[in-house]
Amino acid sequence: MPPNSPRKKNAHATAWHIDGESDVRSLMSVEPNAQWFGTAHHELGHIYYYLSYAIPEVPYLLRAGANRAFHEAVGELARLASQQPAYLRKLGLVRAGQEPDAPSALLQSALESIVFLPFAAGTMTHFERDLYEHDLPVAEWQDRWWQYAATYQGVQPPGKRAPDLCDACTKTHINDDPAQYYDYAMATLIKFQLHDHICRKIVKQEPRVCDYSGSEEAGRFLRDILKLGATRDWRKVMREATGEDIGPRAMLDFYQPLLADLAKRNQGLDCSR
Numbered sequence: 685m686p687p688n689s690p691r692k693k694n695a696h697a698t699a700w701h702i703d704g705e706s707d708v709r710s711l712m713s714v715e716p717n718a719q720w721f722g723t724a725h726h727e728l729g730h731i732y733y734y735l736s737y738a739i740p741e742v743p744y745l746l747r748a749g750a751n752r753a754f755h756e757a758v759g760e761l762a763r764l765a766s767q768q769p770a771y772l773r774k775l776g777l778v779r780a781g782q783e784p785d786a787p788s789a790l791l792q793s794a795l796e797s798i799v800f801l802p803f804a805a806g807t808m809t810h811f812e813r814d815l816y817e818h819d820l821p822v823a824e825w826q827d828r829w830w831q832y833a834a835t836y837q838g839v840q841p842p843g844k845r846a847p848d849l850c851d852a853c854t855k856t857h858i859n860d861d862p863a864q865y866y867d868y869a870m871a872t873l874i875k876f877q878l879h880d881h882i883c884r885k886i887v888k889q890e891p892r893v894c895d896y897s898g899s900e901e902a903g904r905f906l907r908d909i910l911k912l913g914a915t916r917d918w919r920k921v922m923r924e925a926t927g928e929d930i931g932p933r934a935m936l937d938f939y940q941p942l943l944a945d946l947a948k949r950n951q952g953l954d955c956s957r
């Protein structure tokens with residue numbers, strides 16, 4: 685594209701199932717760093733989901749995730765698996781003894797996933813409901829969004845916000861591809877449940893230090909879920925695959941040591957805001 689072209693490209697990483705069969709593509713402006721390493725795995729999670737249900741047993745119109753959050757969960761599962769120290773050592777990306785220490789890695793992971801939940805399931809979801817279901821007038825967009833940010837995230841704007849602008853509209857799924865943040869919130873729960881099941885029940889490792897890359901059994905477990913596409917009720921898919929309903933149990937287990945550590949560090953402090 686020539687410089688100064690009025691056309692803008694959307695560089696948000698995406699994965700596409702072009703023909704519902706084997707033509708799969710991904711768009712990314714990759715840079716060689718940890719963030720893009722994780723994103724590349726996330727997009728490949730979508731791609732392998734597409735390929736798994738592109739089979740004669742799945743009617744064309746049901747070639748989709750068990751629900752939209754499941755699709756994101758599979759992408760996020762691939763990202764989580766790609767961050768395991770043993771996997772990084774195997775690829776030669778981290779040398780033995782140079783891994784980040786476990787408490788900092790867990791805190792970093794929580795800052796990326798837990799902190800995201802009140803934003804995704806609280807602020808953004810309520811704002812989008814007002815926007816689409818209640819036709820929120822444009823003049824109220826800015827104030828309403830910051831009200832929700834204060835309520836659900838305890839976040840105040842860094843300074844006075846111009847009331848005729850829309851800070852929420854800078855977020856990619858507000859200006860493009862609506863109602864995705866709720867998917868991401870649900871996907872976080874699903875991701876930890878699938879990860880927990882694979883680690884504990886299939887490869888018999890601790891979920892916080894678990895490498896299932898190359899495991900045929902883990903691959904079979906995932907393929908059995910993915911190849912269903914949208915032919916089954918997503919609640920049943922999860923229950924039958926893992927033996928439990930969708931919920932936060934696995935996620936809370938994963939962060940248990942951090943929870944205990946933060947409770948100790950924050951003893952006597954008012955952390956309600």
Ligand SMILES: [Zn+2]
Nearest residue numbers: 726730756759
């Ligand atoms: Zn995705």
